[in-house]
Amino acid sequence: MRFSKDIEKIALKIINGERISSDDCLKLLEHNNLSEMFYLANIIREKRYGSFTTFSVNRHINYSNICQNKCLFCAFRKEENSKEARRLSIDSILKIVDEIRNYPYLEIHITGGLDPNFSFDDALTLVKKIKEIKKEAIIKAFTMVELDYFAKTSGLKDVEVLKRLKEAGISSFPGGGAEIFSPRIRKKICPLKIDGKRWLELSKKAHKLGIPTNATMLYGVGETEKEIVQHLDKLRSLQDETSGFMSFIPLLFQKENTPLKKLREVALAEQLKLYAVSRIFLDNIPHIKNHWVMSGLKAAEIYQWCGVDDLEGTVFEERIGHEGGAKTPIGMTKEAIEKIIKAANRIPVERDGLYNRVKKIGAA
Numbered sequence: 163m164r165f166s167k168d169i170e171k172i173a174l175k176i177i178n179g180e181r182i183s184s185d186d187c188l189k190l191l192e193h194n195n196l197s198e199m200f201y202l203a204n205i206i207r208e209k210r211y212g213s214f215t216t217f218s219v220n221r222h223i224n225y226s227n228i229c230q231n232k233c234l235f236c237a238f239r240k241e242e243n244s245k246e247a248r249r250l251s252i253d254s255i256l257k258i259v260d261e262i263r264n265y266p267y268l269e270i271h272i273t274g275g276l277d278p279n280f281s282f283d284d285a286l287t288l289v290k291k292i293k294e295i296k297k298e299a300i301i302k303a304f305t306m307v308e309l310d311y312f313a314k315t316s317g318l319k320d321v322e323v324l325k326r327l328k329e330a331g332i333s334s335f336p337g338g339g340a341e342i343f344s345p346r347i348r349k350k351i352c353p354l355k356i357d358g359k360r361w362l363e364l365s366k367k368a369h370k371l372g373i374p375t376n377a378t379m380l381y382g383v384g385e386t387e388k389e390i391v392q393h394l395d396k397l398r399s400l401q402d403e404t405s406g407f408m409s410f411i412p413l414l415f416q417k418e419n420t421p422l423k424k425l426r427e428v429a430l431a432e433q434l435k436l437y438a439v440s441r442i443f444l445d446n447i448p449h450i451k452n453h454w455v456m457s458g459l460k461a462a463e464i465y466q467w468c469g470v471d472d473l474e475g476t477v478f479e480e481r482i483g484h485e486g487g488a489k490t491p492i493g494m495t496k497e498a499i500e501k502i503i504k505a506a507n508r509i510p511v512e513r514d515g516l517y518n519r520v521k522k523i524g525a526a
């Protein structure tokens with residue numbers, strides 16, 4: 163393939179398996195020839211995973227939508243006295259887990275708001291009791307934002323919080339709460355939330371204890387291309403130190419029911435480019451995952467040709483993106499996910515919550 167003059171050298175680096183710089187990354191984000199970008203991202207994707215796209219059978223559980231932070235982009239959060247406030251008891255969560263206990267290779271994904279009535283002890287009890295119901299379940303629970311809250315409210319040191327969760331049965335931590343690290347944007351959209359430095363610090367501590375995590379980036383909230391590169395660069399630098407991130411998941415801002423409705427829509431072409439450039443730049447993060455809940459099902463097919471090798475799983479019941487107006491189903495069957503993968507002419511492979519492949523489903 164002949165590349166445009168301005169990215170010719172960068173393209174050569176990518177083809178030769180060399181690392182690209184932050185300046186290169188910015189050039190790619192500013193470059194408008196999408197087919198070149200997709201081609202380059204796909205080389206890396208196929209070198210690593212061939213035509214396989216993985217997914218997991220997972221169940222999302224949001225224990226509470228009551229939150230002390232007041233992030234402006236969040237339609238999920240409710241005030242304690244609101245009619246829509248919803249806090250699940252530990253028993254009701256255990257009932258949900260009990261109903262799905264027969265799924266093999268189940269991943270349980272638990273997150274919630276910073277709820278003063280959900281303590282660190284509750285978190286530990288919940289994890290231990292889920293393990294009693296399904297010992298082999300992989301529990302991915304509590305973002306860095308919640309972990310910071312547990313440390314503050316329990317008075318325990320970070321490492322103690324992380325260790326106790328690990329002993330209780332946590333397998334990994336989800337990547338939410340990173341938003342975009344830019345202090346300029348955070349000041350506008352989530353002034354009360356922990357800053358990017360703290361998010362990275364907790365991720366590092368988790369990695370050092372041998373607990374893998376994911377990384378995310380919220381986009382469509384007024385960020386510049388430079389701020390995207392800075393975010394990606396911070397993730398790549400930490401990963402060089404710890405190798406603890408399993409995947410990177412770009413999250414498209416869902417603006418319905420938020421005061422940020424006036425922010426411009428991100429064109430599909432820009433979204434696809436962001437995935438492709440992320441795949442190219444984050445050479446040390448194994449997986450690029452598409453969260454179909456927010457990006458849409460049709461786009462999920464295309465992403466698999468723009469660097470994505472992993473799709474969000476069955477989910478069963480997603481609340482956070484849907485409160486923000488996501489038009490996708492609140493959950494999907496395994497067959498429906500396989501259909502999206504096959505429609506993209508890729509081969510679906512079920513994985514567990516730690517990215518171990520469990521079986522090949524069938525050829526596309």
Ligand code: SF4
Pocket residue numbers: 229230231232233236238239274275276307352355
């Ligand atoms: S994004 Fe998280 S921390 Fe922010 S208000 Fe929503 S639930 Fe709370």
